[in-house]
Amino acid sequence: MAREKTKTTPALNAPDFLAWHVTQKGEKSFWNKVGAAWAHKDGHGYTLQLETCPINGRIVLRAPLEDTPPENEEGRS
Numbered sequence: 331m332a333r334e335k336t337k338t339t340p341a342l343n344a345p346d347f348l349a350w351h352v353t354q355k356g357e358k359s360f361w362n363k364v365g366a367a368w369a370h371k372d373g374h375g376y377t378l379q380l381e382t383c384p385i386n387g388r389i390v391l392r393a394p395l396e397d398t399p400p401e402n403e404e405g406r407s
Contacts, residue, residue, distance in 0.1 A: 343368065348394050349380060353387035367391055 345366035353360045365380035380389075 345394065346376070347391040349378060350390045350392060351382075351384040351387055352390050361390075364389065 346369045347367040348363055349365035349367060350361045351364045364382050364384060365378060367376045367378045369376055378391075
């Protein structure tokens with residue numbers, strides 16, 4: 331019996347949250363995207379994947395918007 335080889339395209343696994351590095355300079359906040367987070371299948375945690383590891387400031391996880399801002403958006407408050 332011959333097997334049929336069919337290629338299935340895996341569904342894109344969009345992140346549940348985007349990770350942003352936020353620094354404060356005076357009264358302005360600067361936001362730079364540094365990674366993303368995906369929920370575990372069992373619903374008891376997240377996998378965080380960072381493209382860079384900031385040494386100052388804070389990391390904020392936010393749900394992605396329909397219109398995701400450019401990766402290096404600055405001056406966002």
